[in-house]
Amino acid sequence: MYRKKGLVKMQGEKVTLQNIKGIGDKISEKILNSVGGEENLQKIVENVDVEKIANIDGISQRKAIEIMNQLLNNPTYEFIKSDRAMEIYEDIINKILAYSNTSYSKNRILLLSPSKDIEKIEKQISFVMDAKKQVSQLPIIKLRGLMKNLKEVENPKAEYDASKVILVETEEDNSYLTDLGLNQYYPIITATDSPLLQEELMNYDLIFYVYSQGILDFEGMPNLVMINIEENDYEIVPEKIINFFTHNQDLFNRVYEIQKIRGRETILGEIIPIIDELNVIDKREVDIEELVNSLKKDMDEELENAIQNVDLEGDEILNLLNKNLPPKINKIFDEIINERKKIIREKTGFDFDPYLRKYPIEIDDSEIQRIQLEQSSKKENDIFDVKKSAAIELNSIKEQAIKEVEDVIKFDYEFSLGSFAYEYDLNAPEFGDEINLKEALHLELALRKDDKNTQTIDYKLTNDENIA
Numbered sequence: 001m002y003r004k005k006g007l008v009k010m011q012g013e014k015v016t017l018q019n020i021k022g023i024g025d026k027i028s029e030k031i032l033n034s035v036g037g038e039e040n041l042q043k044i045v046e047n048v049d050v051e052k053i054a055n056i057d058g059i060s061q062r063k064a065i066e067i068m069n070q071l072l073n074n075p076t077y078e079f080i081k082s083d084r085a086m087e088i089y090e091d092i093i094n095k096i097l098a099y100s101n102t103s104y105s106k107n108r109i110l111l112l113s114p115s116k117d118i119e120k121i122e123k124q125i126s127f128v129m130d131a132k133k134q135v136s137q138l139p140i141i142k143l144r145g146l147m148k149n150l151k152e153v154e155n156p157k158a159e160y161d162a163s164k165v166i167l168v169e170t171e172e173d174n175s176y177l178t179d180l181g182l183n184q185y186y187p188i189i190t191a192t193d194s195p196l197l198q199e200e201l202m203n204y205d206l207i208f209y210v211y212s213q214g215i216l217d218f219e220g221m222p223n224l225v226m227i228n229i230e231e232n233d234y235e236i237v238p239e240k241i242i243n244f245f246t247h248n249q250d251l252f253n254r255v256y257e258i259q260k261i262r263g264r265e266t267i268l269g270e271i272i273p274i275i276d277e278l279n280v281i282d283k284r285e286v287d288i289e290e291l292v293n294s295l296k297k298d299m300d301e302e303l304e305n306a307i308q309n310v311d312l313e314g315d316e317i318l319n320l321l322n323k324n325l326p327p328k329i330n331k332i333f334d335e336i337i338n339e340r341k342k343i344i345r346e347k348t349g350f351d352f353d354p355y356l357r358k359y360p361i362e363i364d365d366s367e368i369q370r371i372q373l374e375q376s377s378k379k380e381n382d383i384f385d386v387k388k389s390a391a392i393e394l395n396s397i398k399e400q401a402i403k404e405v406e407d408v409i410k411f412d413y414e415f416s417l418g419s420f421a422y423e424y425d426l427n428a429p430e431f432g433d434e435i436n437l438k439e440a441l442h443l444e445l446a447l448r449k450d451d452k453n454t455q456t457i458d459y460k461l462t463n464d465e466n467i468a
């Protein structure tokens with residue numbers, strides 16, 4: 001592509017905006033300024049985005065179509081001479097547009113134009129008839145609903161969370177992560193020798209310690225996740241890739257359904273269980289305090305019944321008076337408490353003893369607080385591990401997922417033409433010097449062909465009779 005002002009190179013030919021009828025230096029410059037320069041104009045042409053040119057002040061849709069056709073090197077034939085001929089042409093285009101579901105197909109349809117090139121005509125007819133046949137075998141209404149207003153994937157804006165922090169060891173590490181754009185998700189702070197560092201860190205709900213050497217000691221600090229700085233950016237901040245998929249989840253789900261209907265292989269089905277797993281991960285935490293209290297309810301009654309059946313000797317009674325539990329009583333406590341500890345371990349994954357050996361049984365609040373901090377830290381690390389695994393998996397299919405969306409959007413052009421041809425029951429014409437129509441209908445009546453008052457016509461005009 002040439003970088004000169006107003007110049008685009010397509011298919012080996014030089015096409016200048018100024019050479020297009022009605023486009024001079026002033027309008028050429030206006031177009032380039034409006035679209036953001038030569039490279040953006042090239043992208044618009046490649047994406048056949050007529051709307052972007054039509055939206056420029058002073059450029060009509062008809063002019064935008066003419067400009068796009070010339071920039072694409074589409075040959076133009078000016079045999080639509082009269083206003084009535086143009087009205088008929090535009091009426092046909094508008095009828096086809098009614099079947100369009102995406103901007104891409106709409107723009108492609110707007111660029112359809114009459115041609116004298118027999119080879120090109122036959123190729124286009126073959127394309128439409130193949131599309132008609134394919135559409136006839138598809139659930140049209142369901143597919144149309146799924147495809148309505150399909151757009152390309154969007155890159156969501158980063159969501160900043162000031163309640164969490166990324167901690168690094170050096171300013172170089174800080175600059176590196178900032179260059180990766182991770183400061184758009186969390187604040188990044190550099191560790192110092194300040195005795196107030198740990199106090200400062202306690203202000204955050206979660207700390208991501210992204211280490212290069214692992215020289216900092218945060219033993220016992222809750223809510224700390226350690227990550228190697230050599231990991232990929234989406235492994236350090238999994239939200240960078242996860243948010244892309246959750247933001248486009250509805251789009252991917254619809255394209256997945258479309259691909260299944262088309263009988264195409266698709267990787268989009270892999271996204272759904274990954275996202276579902278992420279949606280439930282925060283709901284798995286067991287309320288330890290509530291569980292411990294609920295298990296305590298029956299312990300006192302069990303303890304009372306068990307102790308009543310114990311025969312104590314004199315020295316054991318003296319020990320009891322001195323608040324030293326005799327072995328027989330200790331054994332009862334152990335059996336009852338160990339049974340609850342087993343249940344707690346099964347439900348929470350933590351092995352600890354929250355009960356004090358007293359009657360009635362009391363709960364060790366300090367032990368509950370200790371294990372809750374440990375649970376919180378484990379939960380955050382577990383959540384991070386799940387998110388990291390999800391991000392790795394999603395990143396591996398991201399490129400293919402985007403390609404599938406693009407493929408379905410491009411399919412809408414074929415689907416639109418096929419739907420139009422199918423519902424209007426169009427048939428491929430035969431080329432010849434005569435006009436010979438059998439059981440023909442005007443397009444305005446074609447959708448009412450089953451109406452008993454609608455009649456088809458036969459029409460024949462020989463070459464000698466055609467004086468037009």
